Amino acid sequence: MAKGEMVARPLKKSEYKIVFGSVDSQKGWQDLLATQRTQLVDAWTLLTTDPLALTSRMHPLKGGLGTVTRNGVDHVQRQIELAQGARIWFYVDDMTVVIVKVHTRHPNQTK
Numbered sequence: 001m002a003k004g005e006m007v008a009r010p011l012k013k014s015e016y017k018i019v020f021g022s023v024d025s026q027k028g029w030q031d032l033l034a035t036q037r038t039q040l041v042d043a044w045t046l047l048t049t050d051p052l053a054l055t056s057r058m059h060p061l062k063g064g065l066g067t068v069t070r071n072g073v074d075h076v077q078r079q080i081e082l083a084q085g086a087r088i089w090f091y092v093d094d095m096t097v098v099i100v101k102v103h104t105r106h107p108n109q110t111k
Contacts, residue, residue, distance in 0.1 A: 016047040021070070021090075028102025032086055034105060039082045046080060047090065047097045048066045057081040061089065068100055 011017060020026040032041050046058060056078045061068055068077040068091050075091035077100060082088070089101040 011048060013059070016051055016092070016095050016097045018044070018047055018097045018099065021100045025099045025102050028104065029088075029099065031104050032082070032088075032102055036082055036086060039086070042081060043080050043088055047087070047088075051078070051090070051092050051097045065089075 002031065003092070020029065029040075051058075059078065061077045061079055066077055067074050069075070070093075071090075073093075075093060075098075077089055077091050080088045085103075085105045087103040088099060089103075090097050090099050092098075108109075
C-alpha cells in the first residue's frame, strides 16, 4: 500500500461484501457518489448489513427485470431507490452483493 492510499472500510463477519458486476456499474457508482454521497453511504450500510430486506425503497424488481443470470445461475435482481430517481440494481450471492447497474436517475425500463 502506498502512502496516502484510502483505507477500505473493514467488514464485520456478519456483513456482506460488495463487488461490481461490470465496469459500467463501477462508473455509475462513481457518478452517484459525486451527486448523492450521503444517500450512497446509507445504501452501503443497507447493502452490507441487510441486502435482502423488503422496504418501500429496497425490493426485488418485477417482470423480466426480476431475474439476472450469471455463470448459468439465476439470481433475484433487486433495487435500492435513492433520491432524484437514482437506482442501484444488485443481486445477492451467498455473502456477496453484486452491483449490476447504477442509474443516476430513474431508469426508463421501470417507468
